[in-house]
Amino acid sequence: xxxxxxxxxxxxxxxxxLSGQTNFDKKIDSLxxxxxxxxxxxxxxxxxxxxxxxxxxxLENLKKNQGPINTISAQVSAxxxxxxxxxxxxxxxxxxxxxxxxxxxxxEQQNLYFKVSYGGKTGYVSYSTIEQNNEIDxxxxxxxxxxxxxxxxxxxxxxxxxxxxxxxxxxxxxQDTAIRLMNSELWTGMSPGMVLESIGKPNSKQxxxxxxxNVELWIYNDVTVEFSNGEVTKYNKK
Numbered sequence: 001x002x003x004x005x006x007x008x009x010x011x012x013x014x015x016x017x018l019s020g021q022t023n024f025d026k027k028i029d030s031l032x033x034x035x036x037x038x039x040x041x042x043x044x045x046x047x048x049x050x051x052x053x054x055x056x057x058x059l060e061n062l063k064k065n066q067g068p069i070n071t072i073s074a075q076v077s078a079x080x081x082x083x084x085x086x087x088x089x090x091x092x093x094x095x096x097x098x099x100x101x102x103x104x105x106x107x108e109q110q111n112l113y114f115k116v117s118y119g120g121k122t123g124y125v126s127y128s129t130i131e132q133n134n135e136i137d138x139x140x141x142x143x144x145x146x147x148x149x150x151x152x153x154x155x156x157x158x159x160x161x162x163x164x165x166x167x168x169x170x171x172x173x174x175q176d177t178a179i180r181l182m183n184s185e186l187w188t189g190m191s192p193g194m195v196l197e198s199i200g201k202p203n204s205k206q207x208x209x210x211x212x213x214n215v216e217l218w219i220y221n222d223v224t225v226e227f228s229n230g231e232v233t234k235y236n237k238k
Contacts, residue, residue, distance in 0.1 A: 071104040071117065074133045078207040079214040081129035083121060087113035089230070094123040105130065107139055112191045112230060127192050128216055128230045132205045140193050159183070169197060186225065190232040192218075195225055 080099045084091030087110035097103065097118055103125070106115040113124040114136070130136065159166050159182045169178035173194070180187070181198045190198070195218065202218035202225070209215075215233070218225040225235040 071106050072133065072135045072139070074103055074105045074136060075131040076101045076103060076125075077129050077131045077216070079129060081125045083116065083118060083123040083125055084113070085123055087111055087115070087124040089126070091124060094121050095119065097125065103130075105133075105136060109140070109193075112193045126230050128227055132202075134201070137196055137201045140196050165197075186223070186232070186235050188232050188234060191230065192227060195232065199223070 076097050076099055078099050081097040081101075081103075083094040083097055085094055086092070091113075095118075101118065104117040106117070108115040109127070110124075112127040114127055114130070116123065116125050127136075127140070159179050161167075163182070166178055166182050169181050172178075173181070177194070181194060184198050186195070186198060199220065202220050204219045206217040206219065207214055208217060213228070216227040218227070223235055223237050226233050
């Protein structure tokens, strides 16, 4: 009698046990589907991440090949140059740049020391140690056209004070020097930028060596200007 009762009880309980097992199977199947979908999303994201990394690499290579933005490609003159940490001759040496090396010159200068990029380093070099470069000369002089006729003296010092060039030179060098530059004068101690403002770009440049070291000659139609250590030491009329 007991055995029969137990059988009836188990028979009654079986559907509930089977129902519970079915619920577990459904939950497991649901989680497996979620896992599969998540893995697919991860694979898609990994592909997208790879594409983004490739674009970043391409842009970095393009940036490296083109050089810094707003720069001018130039070369160091025969005597070589010194990359300094400040725009003056007292700046500490960052590194020595050999003659003929390619540099990227920013359109920024103080005291005729240009900010440049070379060998992964950024610093300042003297304008006088850069090979003649029309784009740099035009930047310094503020000109894009052919320079005015060369002249080394002025009989009467007159200037139009409303002239934008005069206003710029006055801010850079002071009133007296600005007037002399506007009158195309030359004198010893001038910087290369002053000479450019005064008589324009030279027809050619030469580097020579004498007992004092390297000197740079700017040759014009009617005058030759000699620079040493970044300033005019003498000039000879033809």
